[in-house]
Amino acid sequence: MTRAIVLAGGFGTRMAPLTAHRPKHLLEVAGEPFLAHQLRWLAGHGVDVAVLATSYRAELFEPVFGPGSDVGLNLRYAVEPEPLGTGGALAHAIAALPETAPEDPIVVVNGDHFTRHDLGAQLAVLAGAPEADAVLLLRTVADATAYGSVVADAGGIVSAFVEKSPDPPSQEVxxxxxxxxxRVIDAIGPGVVSLEREVLPRLVAAGGVRAYREQADWIDVGTPAALVLTSAQIVRSRGLERIIGAGATVDPSAIVDGGSVIGADAHVGAGAAVHGCVLMPGASVGAGARVRASVLGRGAVVGPGAALEAGALGDAERFPSAATAE
Known part of the structure; x- marks a missing residue:
């Protein structure tokens, strides 16, 4: 049996204005809440029980996912009484896994990351290193300044873990x-604790961290632009140019392509062009409008003849007016 904790407590400030009424993890990507994709990926790699560690608008998660049967998991919920940081959230959530033993592996994932790497291979690294405390997924990037960077030798022993820095020590992130x-999670103290800034550096200093390297698809879905990119990537990976939700209407003269998703009960008017976009349920694009690489929140409206490029409209927001372009 494999257990996981999904860190889904963030406020999603970089995703504004889309997160004014719901957490970023529940925003639609390729026609369903983003977190559904991540939970199915966990289930596909043998995870049978996952705990959702939630905080912001925590009450919205269980009505969406329930016991987890739709995503192939047994889901449990751990609601933080107050924001506790990534480490503090783990320490709080681990109580929902009383059946696990101190040496058992716990998969921990950030709830806004889209990944398709081989989790089974990552688990195997820990299984093959009984002296190790943790295994990190590493990727190589051209510019590591926006990420936590990691120094590891050819054998996978990690010697440094540095959070975002203007002078990263390596290109592995x-x-x-x-x-x-x-036992690592059990040792985290009470209160607000950062996994990345406090827990992992301590484990590295003690020589207990190993690396698993894989150049798999990986996106930090923390901004509207990343949400649009991820959604289009998933749609096109299925060999589709668009997904049209239940009750949605697209005028026959409109063009909808580029991996766009037209959510339930949304509308695209005559002569409009929608390329590589996400229209959440109830959103509307008026006749003759041009919308590209943008996301429209629930009930948002792009007026007739308007042009929106790389924009993000909050729920019920109208464009042109007070829309924020990326």
Whole structure:
């Protein structure tokens, strides 16, 4: 049996205005809440129980996912009484996994990361290193300044873990998926604790961290632009140019392509062009409008003849007016 904790407590400030009424993890990507994709990926790699560690608008998660049967998991919920940081959230959520033993592996994933790497291979690294405390997913990037960077030798022993820095020590970066022994989480102290800034550096200093390297698809879905990119990537990976939701209407003269998703009960008017966009349920694009690489929140409206490029409209927002372009 494999257990996981999904860190889904963030406020999603970089995703504004889309997160004014719901957490970023529940925003639609390729026609369903983003977190559904991540949970199915966990289930596909043998995870049978996952805990959602939530905080902001925590009450919205369980009505969407329930017991987890639709995503192939047994889901449990851990609601933080107050924001506790990534480490503090783990320490709080681990109580929902009483059946696990101190040496058992716990998969930990950031709830806003889209990844398709081989989790089974990452778990195998920890299984093959009984002396290790943790295994990090590493990827190599051209510019590591926007990520936590990691120094590891050819054998995978990690000697440094540095959060975002203008002068990163390597081009290998933290991929946001961890395998930790339960005892590591049990040792986290009370209160607000950062996994990345406090817990992992301590484990590295003690020589207990190993690397798993894989150049798999990986996106930090923390901004509207990343949400649009991820959604289009998933749609096109299915061999589709668009997905039209239940009750949505697209005028026959409109063009909808580029991996766009037209959500339930949304509308695209005559002569409009929608390329590589996400229209959430109830959104509308008026006749003759041009919308590209943009996301429209629930009930948002792009007026007739308007042009929106790389924009993000909040729920019920109208464009042109007070829309924010990326």
């Amino acid at each position: 933290n991929g946001g998926t961890y395998v930790l022994r339960r």
